[in-house]
Amino acid sequence: MLVKNLGGIDLASALAFLLLVFGIDVFTQYIFFCVGLLPIKGLFAFKGDVLSLVDLFVAAILLLSLILAFLFFCFGLQLFCS
Secondary structure (H helix, E strand, O other), rough: OOHHHHHHHHHHHHHHHHHHHHOOOOOOOHHHHHHHHHHHHHHHHHHOOOOOHHHHHHHHHHHHHHHHHHHHHHHHHHHHHH
16 A cells, blocks of 8 residues: 555656646645645665655655745746746
């Protein structure tokens, strides 16, 4: 049962990341939900599961993409092209 729940977390996070990549609007709460669950799932790395480090990396990328999307929305390209 635990494996199915962990796979569901991976599936939800992958869906959020793909929606962001292809420019489809994603609810901010959904992204925060994924960003919150992936580091918790990544804590299995301390038990010896090396692939859980990928979850920590993906959570950081999702959070960074959310911050950059907010900055582009507020300031546009003026933030980087001035």
